Each structure stands twice: as C-alpha cells, then as structure tokens.
Amino acid sequence: MLNFFRNPHSCKTFTHADWNDLFELSRQGKLLSQVAHAVRKNDLEAYVPAGARWILDSAWLRFLHAKRQFFWELDRIHRAVRPGETLPDTKFADAPIMLLKGAAYLAAGLPWSEGRSSVDVDVLVRKENIPEIEKRLNLAGWLSGVKDAYDEAYYRQWMHEIPPMQHIERRTVLDIHHNILPALGRTKVDAELIWEDSILLKDGRFRVPSPCDMILHSAAHLFHDGELSNAFRDVVDLDAMFRHHLAEPGFFERLMARAERLHLTRPLFYAMRFTHHLLETPFPEDILRDSRRLGGNLLTTGLMDLLVPRAIMPWRNAQHPVGLSAARTLLLARAHFLRMPMRMLVPHLWTKWWKKRKEKRERK
Numbered sequence: 144m145l146n147f148f149r150n151p152h153s154c155k156t157f158t159h160a161d162w163n164d165l166f167e168l169s170r171q172g173k174l175l176s177q178v179a180h181a182v183r184k185n186d187l188e189a190y191v192p193a194g195a196r197w198i199l200d201s202a203w204l205r206f207l208h209a210k211r212q213f214f215w216e217l218d219r220i221h222r223a224v225r226p227g228e229t230l231p232d233t234k235f236a237d238a239p240i241m242l243l244k245g246a247a248y249l250a251a252g253l254p255w256s257e258g259r260s261s262v263d264v265d266v267l268v269r270k271e272n273i274p275e276i277e278k279r280l281n282l283a284g285w286l287s288g289v290k291d292a293y294d295e296a297y298y299r300q301w302m303h304e305i306p307p308m309q310h311i312e313r314r315t316v317l318d319i320h321h322n323i324l325p326a327l328g329r330t331k332v333d334a335e336l337i338w339e340d341s342i343l344l345k346d347g348r349f350r351v352p353s354p355c356d357m358i359l360h361s362a363a364h365l366f367h368d369g370e371l372s373n374a375f376r377d378v379v380d381l382d383a384m385f386r387h388h389l390a391e392p393g394f395f396e397r398l399m400a401r402a403e404r405l406h407l408t409r410p411l412f413y414a415m416r417f418t419h420h421l422l423e424t425p426f427p428e429d430i431l432r433d434s435r436r437l438g439g440n441l442l443t444t445g446l447m448d449l450l451v452p453r454a455i456m457p458w459r460n461a462q463h464p465v466g467l468s469a470a471r472t473l474l475l476a477r478a479h480f481l482r483m484p485m486r487m488l489v490p491h492l493w494t495k496w497w498k499k500r501k502e503k504r505e506r507k
Contacts, residue, residue: 171457176206180258209260223283255383270321362414369478374455412437
C-alpha cells in the first residue's frame, strides 16, 4: 500500500497477492476509492487483475454516490441556517459557516478530494453564533445524539465543539466546531485568525480555511485528537497537499510562519516528518532542514518515530506488528494529556470508566 501511494505506477509489477493486500488494507483505511481514482487518473486499469476490476469500479461508484449526497447535505445545511437572516455576529454574514477537512476539500474542488468519500460534515462557526445556528438546525431535523448530562457538559464547557448532530431522516452527521483544538488544551489556537484568512467559495455559501490553515488543521487533527482509526488517510491528505504546493515559491516559508503564529509548529513538524518517511513526500533538503527547528528534543522525536508508523497504519489482523496495541494506547494517552490539564483529566477518565462499568452491569 505504501508503494502504491508513493507512486501509483509501482502497481505495474504487482502480483495478484500484492493487489489483494492493497485492496484489503485500503478498505480498512477507507482509501479504496482513492486507489480507484489513482488507477483511473494514471491509466493503470490494464494492470489490475481482470477478475478484480469490479472492486475498484464499485468503490468509485460508491464515491460518486457519497459525493452527490455530500453536496445535497451542504445545500440542506445552507437552507437551514439561512445566513441571509441576521445572526448575533455579522462580521462574516456572507458565509457564517466554514467547512473543514474533507468537506472543505470537496466543496473547493481540490485535487486530493477525488476519491475521498465522507458524507459526514465538519464545520467551524463563530462561538457567539452557535446557539442560533444550533436552533435553526434543530428545526431542520439535526438533533444531538448525546443524552447524558455529563457528556453534554463535557462537549460544551471543555471541548472545541458541541455534541455531534445527526439528521433524524438521513442519519448524516454534522460536527459543529468553534475552534480546531479544545479550549482547555495545552495548545491554544486563536480561531479568529483562521476566520480572517478564510476564503469565500465561489457560490458565496460557505468559507474554507486558507491553504496554510488547511494543512495545519489536518496536522493538528492527526497529532492531537488521538483518533487513529483513519489516521493514515490524514497522512495521504497531507502528502497530497504538500506535493500540490511544492512548486509554489515561498509557500513553505509562509506555512512555517503561520504555524508559529497559530502555535502549531509541533504538529507541522510531525506532518512533514512522517509524510516524508512514509510516503516519500519530495521536500527539498533545505525545507526539511528548516522544519527540524519546529520539532521537539531527540528523545521525544525518537519516541514518536517508534510509535506513529505502527499506530496509524492499517494492518491485516494476522500481521499486526509487535507493540501495535501499546503504540496506540500511548498515543491516545498523549492526546488526552494534550486535551486538558491533569487536574481535570484524571477525574474525567475516572468518570468515563465508572459510567462504562455501570452501563455494562445494566446490560447484563
């Protein structure tokens, strides 16, 4: 799988077993439709075993269906919020919702969005607009799935988002953020800076982050959130974004300066380090050298080198590497540590453990 995403033309020498591994691992990593796109884009269909071409055709059709459904959801969200009507904050009245991650890639028509299927939508809104936007979405059928009072308070008081909302008919999920990292986290990001650099899409309905902020948000999501189930897809996204901007004069100097302003230098360092290590992103040597000043000490970097490749890759069940569970547990613990101070984290983890234990007893 790594060989394919480094260079799709490497599949010209794949055996049937190689193709089987690529399909299985890509399916686990939710990358199969991106494999289908790469095969189509590079005219590599003739190298796919005849009996397996239906797998990629099916994946591509699922992506096209998900893409249509995604744009339908965007239209429904826009109609529900009705940005033309007054919101508490009118500074960005033209488009008070900013699309994030996959939603931004697809809506902006960016090259790496092709094949990246996700019907769920992540958005950023101004914190003062949340009550009114949430009320309008409730009226249109989006409701919070969180019923527990503790979890409700956890999201609204400690996190950078409100509880996820799901549409009562279509079951699609909408995640509404007011920042890109938790409010109580060790890394503080000024969301206002992201709004000020955001770009209004041509249709005037939504905003998306600037190219630098797209990369930094993807890096922060990968190395702060602790969600490892689809982590390799984030690496593929970052590799594509870096390659897209490599030829742009001065881009990486601007990106590093932006990371310093948003206090996201460490996630950017890891993003560049691991895309280069795993996917051989062709950074010029001077850019790699400059990026090292953004990183941590040798001990921290060495530990991440040991943990990250094991933890974020999709693995076949029979081929789990030694230390996989430990690597994922340690990175999850790191994410919790970054999310809130210890004086709050320890009681929170105890409460979550006790609630799960109680629920398990009640199910018996």
